[in-house]
Amino acid sequence: MTIVLIRAENQTKILNSLADIERHAGLKINGTPRIIDNNLADKYAKSIMKDRLRSKSKIAVLVSVKEDATLSILQIRKIHPPAHLVVISEEYRQWEEIKKIFNTLPHSKDITLPRRKQTVQKILHRINKIINERKIFLFRIIFFKSFYFLYCLIFN
CATH class of the missing domain: 1.20.5 (Single alpha-helices involved in coiled-coils or other helix-helix interfaces)
Incomplete structure (x- = not known):
């Protein structure tokens, strides 16, 4: 299981990115997307990338993917989604924190999978x-x- 952090400017870009992950990258999304605070998402993305972010997100979502991290990264690199996607694997120290809060985050009622x-x-x-x-x-x-x-x- 791998967790993908999706940061975007609006909900439409999140929806398009979710559709791209399933249709074009061929990854299987487990469950429904979980809404995460955009400031917290920016903090995680910044610490994982170890670089400053070009822009702050206005909406962010965490998604669990069935495939392993390596395959997820390779498949997501092939597509060009409209949002910023960060694949979080077990190698990162943020993995445990995100995994703990993942089940406590609210399900998105507005954001549905294809x-x-x-x-x-x-x-x-x-x-x-x-x-x-x-x-x-x-x-x-x-x-x-x-x-x-x-x-x-x-x-x-």
Whole structure:
């Protein structure tokens, strides 16, 4: 398990970053994002990066990711999310502090993850619909062929 700190200027950028993490980076987000105080998030980001921050965040979120830290870092480097993402692994001394407060942080009601399940369900529904339509079409072909065969037998 790895924790990703997402710092942004607004909620839209947080949402886009969450979607990018799942869709483009291919990482599996565990649970829901947790809201963290933006000043505390800036403090953690500054201490992890050991450098000054270009800008202060107005909103920050912590997210737990299923994959390990190395894979998370490599995958997140490939994408260009609109927010600042900091992957926090067990190697950092801040890990224990963040892990302790992670479960106490409030869940975000406004920030929801991309609805991958509904998309998959819609695709499956469309596939079933196509299959059923083809079954009906095939049934009609078989019915009319058998009807034609009987017609030929009776009247010829």
